[in-house]
Amino acid sequence: MNRRRWTGAAMATAFLATACTTTMQGQAVSVFDDPFSVAGMPATDGPTGLRDDASDPSRVVENTDDGEADELARQAISDIEEYWAVAYAEAFDGQFEPVDALISWDANGFDGMFCDTDTYGLINAGFCHDDNTIGWDRGELLPALQRAHGDMGATMVLAHEYGHAIEYQAGLLDDDTPTLVAEQQADCLAGSYMRWVAEGSSPRFTLSTGEGLNNVLAAVIAFRDPLLNVDDPEVGVDEHGSAFERLSAFQFGFTDGAQACKSIDLREIGQRRGDLPVLLPEDQTGELPVTEESVRAIVDAMGIVFAPQNPPTLSFESTDCADARQSPPASYCPATNTISVDLAELEAMGAQPDPEDAGSLATGDNTAYSVLVSRYMQAIQQERGGVPLDNAEAALRTACLTGVATTKMTKDITTPDGNTIALTAGDVDEAVSGILTNGLAASDVNGESVPSGFSRIDAFRVGVLGDQERCFKRFP
Template sequence: MRHRSIALIVATALLAVGCTAEIPGRPRAAKVVKKEASSPTVQVRGSDNGPIDKLAATALTDIEEFWTDSFQSTFNKPWKPLTGGYFSVDTADATAKPPPCTQKAADVEGNAFYCPAADAIAWDRASLLPVLQDRFGEAAVVVVLAHEMGHAVQNRMGITPEAERREPDRYPTILTEAQADCFAGAFVRNVTDGKSPRLDINADALDKALGALITFRDPVGTSPEDEQAHGSAFDRVAAFQDGYEQGTKFCSQMTVQNRQFTQRAFTSTTDRANGGNLPFDDMLEAVTPDLDGFFKDVATKAGKTWQSPRAEASQTEPTCSGDQGPVAYCPSDKTIKIDTKEELPDLHKEFGDYATGTLIATRYAMAELAVLGKPTEGEKASAAALCLAGAYTGAVFQRQDGFGLSPGDFDEAVTVLLQFDYAARDAKGGNPVDPGFQRVARFREGVFEGAKKCGV
């Protein structure tokens, strides 16, 4: 919040479209290749024929087949396969042959990219794809390669490096990266719908794969106008979800006029100095009265009298009404009980101050549902609370003065929503919205469409 932080260094390879990052996280296995899958038809140059290149070849075979069908239906012209092909690079081998757009194999280290000049895709098989697989599952490899193919799609749309240089205001990097994420989401939807011949990605694998997408976000505080901007975690997940839900046609029509980005640069030296994070106690002191004011306004507009819930500190996880996690709405005495001793302070420290704000916002949202006479139990109530928390976040984001969001706050919300279901539990601690992918989607609805979208 303004008055926080997960900093990841992201760099883009020169002369190529790609991303590089240190990959944090815990190992998470998630198989995505179907047992009965037919052999891939894509040929990988420089391959060692090991498991990671076989996975890449399988994924790219299905991605190419998807675009053979989808490009025709989206753009009314046939898909042209990549003329430059696919390159696997062993960056641990100093004698390895470099792929197009690079001078040496080491230039690919930690990277996967599309090279427009050669119409080719290359990846580091030593320190990128296997690390993604270990940390986020095989689906993460699929998502990264589908994103790079998205850049090949753009090249066939006429969004070339020359066009980007000629019209930077029309094709800023943050937009072209979002569009590639969108195209990746459209492909993954094809997989989860069971239409992919060789791949199968379930909800759990998808949630883990989005962890990889978040890893490749820009450092907190990067300006959206930066010529190398790829987007915040929230913006990248949002673009992916739009492709997943809306399809390739929607992605193809993304422009600077119709795409809203939440990424912001720091606007004060104080905010930059603390990474945009308020200390835990300061955050509680600031956010609880602000939430109270926002939800009072929502209730008043609905013709109801808002009854301000009393925010109370708890030395243990609240248990007044089922297991809602470290923050709970207690209908019996209309209080919001907050664990100020253990788990919530730990989450605050690990993810940032707006992870805390997001969880508290959903419990105030439960109080709002009660005031409006809406159900506070069941999955619809859980979804409404997520949406209302998003509506509050969107309202704060629009402010010019006073209590507001800092760069990175949206990312903290996405991270806590993906990794925990606390924000998506009802007032009895049950019926969570699952998977995390859907939790983020409901939150986003509120951010961009306001409280009316939440059914209140």
């Protein structure tokens, strides 16, 4: 199928039956002064999803079964169009024009067509440029998204697809626009819509800036590209971007609005990506088993990169700490300058997800190692002095410095024992997944973090795109 005719939602394979030492000067979303805010909004929990008193939908759906999934999609598209009816003219020239039709199908059935394509087995959603329509699979895709990430997870997919329609209408795309750019612009445009919902402007949906937004971010992670080796024949084909990249694009839109999406192009994406690896070496998985040897190697590598005058001691025993609570699987005690590791728990944290679990995120070895690295970053803060280690600013500073350390590991680091530590493709996504779900790599010395996964990921990206001084200045 010609890529330019139909832009689909390329999700992680769990949902589909088919499927840096360089300092980067990328565009980073600001983390505002209040660590308990989300892009300037209070971080709060509350209702998320379709309102009980939702306005009636304004659109009809072709080939519908009048079921729950189609009703949710109909409400979502109606809401997205209500947003763009106002927001389009504020960001782009001209006036907004809705898509011509909405088409539903069941991927388990044999009587559907979308964009001149048989929909049997098509577990996807998409925008068809040829006839200006948006379609989705009501049989598998939307129910799976709703189960894994709630109403707003499914709505996020449709907001992304509508983003493609906006791209064409606004002239952001042409036949030469790479898929990578088109997809991240659409992520950004979806983010601007989600901000409108979170602000309470939607007559149909609500979105809390705590767990509600966290679930939307988890849905964005599910859209990441699959990990490929350098010799894989799919390399370079319809690249959409890593979870880290797509989350960044979404956050640009959420924080700065639709106008920010116009700045996303290959150059901007390249600046954000810098030297972060995107492909695995031939015949490698990128997974380093969590063992005592590997933990020692990671700690040694941090010592080489950051060269503290008084390196922290590593212990595999649980010890009392006079000035901090334990936060297993890895804890830092300022009083003794010791990193304590519960190896069994760290190993469990670094396990890869069940490939049959549609709601799984990009977990793996670096979900665990990023927590270990974050504890070393607390030791770096302790040695520097002058900053607290037990408050919200310390939690976000730790996330930021963990991002700095992550970037430094894009170049091979050889330890005194002869081990070589280096970041591989997928590791950043594994760190981001952990920061979203458990928050430990973005916590203070007591294991406490801020409630917003959005803010935690934001702080991590500030470090990936910056350096130590930027982290200390941003989170004093």
